[in-house]
Amino acid sequence: MYSELTERQRMILKAIIDAHVDSGEPVGSKLLAQELPVSLSSATIRNVMSELERLGYLEQPHTSAGRVPSGKGYRLYVNSLMNGYSLSNEEKAQLDSTASTQLVGIDTLLKGAAETVSRLTDYTALAVKPRHRRVLVMSYKLLPMNDYGVLMIMQTSVGIVKTRFIEMGFKISEDMSFKLETALNEHLTGVSVEDVTPSLVSEMEKELSVLAPLLIPIMRAFMEEIGTLNGGELRVEGMNKMLKYPEYSNLENVKGLLGVLEKKDYILNVVSASQNDAVNVYISPEGENETLKGTSLVFKTVTENDRPVAAIGVIGPNRMDYPKVISTVDYLTDKIKDAIKSDNNNYRKD
Numbered sequence: 001m002y003s004e005l006t007e008r009q010r011m012i013l014k015a016i017i018d019a020h021v022d023s024g025e026p027v028g029s030k031l032l033a034q035e036l037p038v039s040l041s042s043a044t045i046r047n048v049m050s051e052l053e054r055l056g057y058l059e060q061p062h063t064s065a066g067r068v069p070s071g072k073g074y075r076l077y078v079n080s081l082m083n084g085y086s087l088s089n090e091e092k093a094q095l096d097s098t099a100s101t102q103l104v105g106i107d108t109l110l111k112g113a114a115e116t117v118s119r120l121t122d123y124t125a126l127a128v129k130p131r132h133r134r135v136l137v138m139s140y141k142l143l144p145m146n147d148y149g150v151l152m153i154m155q156t157s158v159g160i161v162k163t164r165f166i167e168m169g170f171k172i173s174e175d176m177s178f179k180l181e182t183a184l185n186e187h188l189t190g191v192s193v194e195d196v197t198p199s200l201v202s203e204m205e206k207e208l209s210v211l212a213p214l215l216i217p218i219m220r221a222f223m224e225e226i227g228t229l230n231g232g233e234l235r236v237e238g239m240n241k242m243l244k245y246p247e248y249s250n251l252e253n254v255k256g257l258l259g260v261l262e263k264k265d266y267i268l269n270v271v272s273a274s275q276n277d278a279v280n281v282y283i284s285p286e287g288e289n290e291t292l293k294g295t296s297l298v299f300k301t302v303t304e305n306d307r308p309v310a311a312i313g314v315i316g317p318n319r320m321d322y323p324k325v326i327s328t329v330d331y332l333t334d335k336i337k338d339a340i341k342s343d344n345n346n347y348r349k350d
Helices: 007-021 029-036 044-056 071-081 090-099 106-121 172-188 196-227 239-244 249-265 265-272 324-342
Strands: 124-129 137-146 149-155 162-166 233-237 280-283 294-303 307-317
Touching: 007 044, 007 071, 029 044, 071 280, 071 307, 071 324, 090 106, 106 124, 106 233, 106 307, 106 324, 124 162, 124 239, 124 265, 124 294, 137 172, 149 196, 149 249, 162 196, 172 196, 196 265, 239 249, 239 307, 249 265, 265 294, 265 307, 294 324, 307 324
Parallel strands: none
Antiparallel strands: 124 233, 124 307, 137 149, 149 162, 280 294, 294 307
């Protein structure tokens, strides 16, 4: 996907993102001409910026001649362009102290961890106890209710029947509904939220072919409805940090994000569904939650005996200091995991 970019385009994109993260302002060709490690004319830089915009890596605010990164641009930056961040000895000492807290219970430990991460990164931090109870869906039924909506009926492994009316956004026939229902019963019966991997979703999309876009609202409804049966806890620290960023100067943006944090389900579902032992980076608008537009979520789970017991993360604007956030979250979660392992006999879980 990203092989379409030349080295020059990648260099300029990285420079734009670095400058935008630092200043929060759209970046123009004159500034880049001064900052780039090689000598390029402003005209050449403008041409490259136009190409990056055409390819979807940059956006141009209507009030400015400069460019800002898009979600696609940030994704490439996180995946392969950004420099690493080396934690200072002082930062490591604070994280070590947080992780070495013993005999205080997992809730207290997570609270301290989130407070430390928020203080060091200057963003709002999250401490999560993932949902562990494996509630499975044993069968699915899709009943067309009108031209654009279906009722999804899910029989669960705990004897609870969950129903959800889903507005598809597309005109859907009985035949289309039947094909979706067949795919759900073939791939998602006996499957918990934690088992839904990107490869599984991709397999279903490939099988459904032209009907693949209809899978998005179905999967969202599945995650949300089953997620309500699974418990989980979310603690937020440093809520006031988000107010310092201009991205949240709009009251509606703040209200939307606060609503997501208050309801908790979306973040609990995302964290609980994580199958990977690395730092996870979710960059809007990759996600389907419109209230998180312009917002990124970075987190890593802490496992004990291959079972997720906690997660530490950061939520903030797409214009985030990803190198520092990722290094901080990665270091602390590894330290907590090591502490739990080494002190397993004395460690008391709340």
